[in-house]
Amino acid sequence: MAVAETAGGLDPVLAFSLVGALGVGSQWLAWKLRLPAIVLMLVAGLLIGPALGVLDPALQFGDMLSPMVAIAVAIILFEGGLTLNLETLRDAAVGVRRLVFVGAPLGWIASTAALHYVAGLSWEGAAVFGGIMIVTGPTVIAPLLRQARLSKRPAALLQWEAIVNDPVGALAAVLAFEVVIVLQTATGGAHAVQQLVIGIGFATILGLGAGWGIARSFRNAWVPEYMKVPVLFVVLIAIFALSNAVLHESGLLAVTIMGIWIANADLPSYTELRRFKEHATVLLVSGVFILLAAGMSLETLMTLDWRAAAFVLSVILIARPLPVLIALAFSNVPWKERLLVAFTGPRGVVLVAVAGLFGERLVQLGIEDADRIAPLAFALVAATVVLHGFTLTPLAHALGLTAGRKPxxxxxxxxxxxxxxxxxxxxxxxxxxxxxxxxxxxxxxxxxxxxxxxxxxxxxxxxxxxxxxxxxxxxxxxxxxxxxxxxxxxxxxxxxxxxxxxxxxxxxxxxxxxxxxxxxxxxxxxxxxxxxxxxxxxxxxxxxxxxxxxxxxxxxxxxxxxxxxxxxxxxxxxxxxxxxxxxxxxxxxxxxxxxxxxxxxxxxxxxxxxxxxxxxxxx
Incomplete structure (x- = not known):
C-alpha cells in the first residue's frame, strides 16, 4: 500500500506524527549521546524541510499551522510564568537580583542595538526580537551545568537567571510587540496610546483574574484532582483567545501573567501541575522547533550572510557580557564568576519558537525585514549552544570554578x-x-x-x-x-x-x-x-x-x-x-x-x- 499523500506531499496526520517522532527522538538521542538536544532538532528539521523537501509545514497543515504554533507558544510562555515564584526571587542572592533587575533591561537594550546596527533590522523588529533574547534558556542551561559540574554560586547564578528571565524576556517581547502593533494600526499618537493602555490593561486584568479564579477553585476543591490539568488547559486557551480578540497577540501577555499568579498562589497541587506542564512543554517545544526548522526555505537560509555572523559575534562578545558585567559590578560576586556568567549565555528553543511567531506577525503588519528574525534566531541558538556546549567546561576549569568532575x-x-x-x-x-x-x-x-x-x-x-x-x-x-x-x-x-x-x-x-x-x-x-x-x-x-x-x-x-x-x-x-x-x-x-x-x-x-x-x- 502506498504511503498516504495529499496533492502537495505527506498526509497531515503522517506529517504530524513525523514531527512528533523527530522532536522526541532528537531529545532522546541527545540524552543518549550527551549532546545538546537543540542541535539535533535543528539538524532534523532542516534535513526533512529545506534539504530533502519531505515536509513543508505550510503545505501540509495549511491555515491551521499559524494557530497551532500560536497556541503552543502560549502554553510555553504560560509554563515559563509558572516557574517564577516571587518569594524565591526575593530570597535569592544579590547577584541573581542584579542579573534580573539590571542585567535584563540592559540586555534588552544591547540586543536591540546589535540587531539594528549590526544585523540591519528595523527598530520595530529589533525591539521585539531583542526582548526575547533576554531568555538564556533554562532547558539548555540545566544540561550544560550537569555536564560542566560548576561550583555552587556560578551554577546558581546561571540557573536562576535562566529560570527568572524566561517569563521576563517573554513579557519584554510581548510588550514591545504590542507597541509595534498599536503604532502600525493606530490612526494617531493619542489613539496609539489609548489602544496600548486598553490592550495591555485588559490582558493584565484578564490574566490576574484567571490566575486568581484557578487558584481559588483549586484550593477550595471546586475542581476534582483528576480534572485540574484539563481545566487549566481549557482556561489557558480561552484566556489566550479572549485577550487576542481585544488586542492582537495580547493573549501571550495574559497567559504569562496568569502563570505567574498561579506560581505564587501556594497551591497544594502546584508541584503536580508544574511537572505536567513541563512534560507538555517538552513535547510542544520539540514540535514547534521541528516545524519552524522544516518551514525554513533555502532562500531564507541564504539571507544568513556576513551580517548575521557579525551579529552572533556581537551578541557573544558584547551584548551578553557587557550588561552582565555592569549588573554585577561592585557586588560580592568574585571577578572569576562574573567572567564565567558573562561569557555563558546559550539560547534555547523558546527563543526560536517565540521569535518565529513574532517574526511572522510582524511581516503581516508590513515590516518586511521581520522575515529575517527566524533565521537570525536559528543562527544565534545554534552558535551559542554549540559554543557553550564545548567551551563551558574548559572555561570553568581554567577559572577554577568546577565542583569536581566525578558524579x-x-x-x-x-x-x-x-x-x-x-x-x-x-x-x-x-x-x-x-x-x-x-x-x-x-x-x-x-x-x-x-x-x-x-x-x-x-x-x-x-x-x-x-x-x-x-x-x-x-x-x-x-x-x-x-x-x-x-x-x-x-x-x-x-x-x-x-x-x-x-x-x-x-x-x-x-x-x-x-x-x-x-x-x-x-x-x-x-x-x-x-x-x-x-x-x-x-x-x-x-x-x-x-x-x-x-x-x-x-x-x-x-x-x-x-x-x-x-x-x-x-x-x-x-x-x-x-x-x-x-x-x-x-x-x-x-x-x-x-x-x-x-x-x-x-x-x-x-x-x-x-x-x-x-x-x-x-x-
Missing amino acids: GVMILGGSRWSVALAKALQKLELPVIIADPNHAHLRSAREAGIETFFGDILSEAAEHKLELATYEKLVCATDNDAYNTLVATDLAPEFGRENVLQLKRVKQSSTRHALPSTLGGRAIGADETFFEANARLAQGWEFRVTQLTEEFGMEQWREKNPEAIVTAELGPNGTLRLLGPKDSPKGSKGAQILALMPTRDTRKEVQNGADRAGGQAGA
Missing part, C-alpha cells in the same frame, strides 16, 4: 551505615553529602568530616542551598521507611529513577504492605532493611574499596572475598554504578569495587572458630 552521591539519613558508605565513597574521591531532618543523627557524619545538610530534603531550603547538579545518585537510608519512599518517589524525576535507591522496607515482603513499582527507589547492596544493614556493621562488617587490575581481576577478587556484597562500582572512565542484589559489576580493568565485607579481624575470628569446631569434631 556525587547524596545519602538521606545519618546512621552508622550511611556514614560508613559515605566514607568509602570519599575514598573514591566522589562528592558526597548526608542529609537528615534530625540534627543529632548528623553528629557522626560531622565528626567524620563528611559534608552534611540539616533539614528536610524536600523543603524549599534544600532546593536553594543544595547544589543538586553536583549529585548524580540518591540513596534513601533513614529509619523511616515511609519517608524514604516519599523522597525517592518525589525526587525520581529530578535524578532519574535508575539513580534513586533506598533500603528495603521492613514490611515490603507482606502482600498487605506491598507498594507498586512506581513508588520508591531501587534496592541497594544486599537489599536489607535499615536495621539489618546497621546490624551487619555492628557484627564487624565494613565498606572497603579495591581497584581491579589485569593481574587481579573480578574473578580473583571474588575468590578472595566470597562473602562480600558489592555495593558500587566506579568504572575507569569515571562512571559510577550503585548496585543492587540483582546487578553484577562489569569488572573492567582499572575499575574500583566498593563492597561490604567482614573486617579482617572478624574473618580471622570466624575462621578460627571454624577450625576449632573442625578439630573438636575430628577428636
Whole structure:
C-alpha cells in the first residue's frame, strides 16, 4: 500500500506524527549521546524541510499551522510564568537580583542595538526580537551545568537567571510587540496610546483574574484532582483567545501573567501541575522547533550572510557580557564568576519558537525585514549552544570554578551505615553529602568530616542551598521507611529513577504492605532493611574499596572475598554504578569495587572458630 499523500506531499496526520517522532527522538538521542538536544532538532528539521523537501509545514497543515504554533507558544510562555515564584526571587542572592533587575533591561537594550546596527533590522523588529533574547534558556542551561559540574554560586547564578528571565524576556517581547502593533494600526499618537493602555490593561486584568479564579477553585476543591490539568488547559486557551480578540497577540501577555499568579498562589497541587506542564512543554517545544526548522526555505537560509555572523559575534562578545558585567559590578560576586556568567549565555528553543511567531506577525503588519528574525534566531541558538556546549567546561576549569568532575552521591539519613558508605565513597574521591531532618543523627557524619545538610530534603531550603547538579545518585537510608519512599518517589524525576535507591522496607515482603513499582527507589547492596544493614556493621562488617587490575581481576577478587556484597562500582572512565542484589559489576580493568565485607579481624575470628569446631569434631 502506498504511503498516504495529499496533492502537495505527506498526509497531515503522517506529517504530524513525523514531527512528533523527530522532536522526541532528537531529545532522546541527545540524552543518549550527551549532546545538546537543540542541535539535533535543528539538524532534523532542516534535513526533512529545506534539504530533502519531505515536509513543508505550510503545505501540509495549511491555515491551521499559524494557530497551532500560536497556541503552543502560549502554553510555553504560560509554563515559563509558572516557574517564577516571587518569594524565591526575593530570597535569592544579590547577584541573581542584579542579573534580573539590571542585567535584563540592559540586555534588552544591547540586543536591540546589535540587531539594528549590526544585523540591519528595523527598530520595530529589533525591539521585539531583542526582548526575547533576554531568555538564556533554562532547558539548555540545566544540561550544560550537569555536564560542566560548576561550583555552587556560578551554577546558581546561571540557573536562576535562566529560570527568572524566561517569563521576563517573554513579557519584554510581548510588550514591545504590542507597541509595534498599536503604532502600525493606530490612526494617531493619542489613539496609539489609548489602544496600548486598553490592550495591555485588559490582558493584565484578564490574566490576574484567571490566575486568581484557578487558584481559588483549586484550593477550595471546586475542581476534582483528576480534572485540574484539563481545566487549566481549557482556561489557558480561552484566556489566550479572549485577550487576542481585544488586542492582537495580547493573549501571550495574559497567559504569562496568569502563570505567574498561579506560581505564587501556594497551591497544594502546584508541584503536580508544574511537572505536567513541563512534560507538555517538552513535547510542544520539540514540535514547534521541528516545524519552524522544516518551514525554513533555502532562500531564507541564504539571507544568513556576513551580517548575521557579525551579529552572533556581537551578541557573544558584547551584548551578553557587557550588561552582565555592569549588573554585577561592585557586588560580592568574585571577578572569576562574573567572567564565567558573562561569557555563558546559550539560547534555547523558546527563543526560536517565540521569535518565529513574532517574526511572522510582524511581516503581516508590513515590516518586511521581520522575515529575517527566524533565521537570525536559528543562527544565534545554534552558535551559542554549540559554543557553550564545548567551551563551558574548559572555561570553568581554567577559572577554577568546577565542583569536581566525578558524579556525587547524596545519602538521606545519618546512621552508622550511611556514614560508613559515605566514607568509602570519599575514598573514591566522589562528592558526597548526608542529609537528615534530625540534627543529632548528623553528629557522626560531622565528626567524620563528611559534608552534611540539616533539614528536610524536600523543603524549599534544600532546593536553594543544595547544589543538586553536583549529585548524580540518591540513596534513601533513614529509619523511616515511609519517608524514604516519599523522597525517592518525589525526587525520581529530578535524578532519574535508575539513580534513586533506598533500603528495603521492613514490611515490603507482606502482600498487605506491598507498594507498586512506581513508588520508591531501587534496592541497594544486599537489599536489607535499615536495621539489618546497621546490624551487619555492628557484627564487624565494613565498606572497603579495591581497584581491579589485569593481574587481579573480578574473578580473583571474588575468590578472595566470597562473602562480600558489592555495593558500587566506579568504572575507569569515571562512571559510577550503585548496585543492587540483582546487578553484577562489569569488572573492567582499572575499575574500583566498593563492597561490604567482614573486617579482617572478624574473618580471622570466624575462621578460627571454624577450625576449632573442625578439630573438636575430628577428636
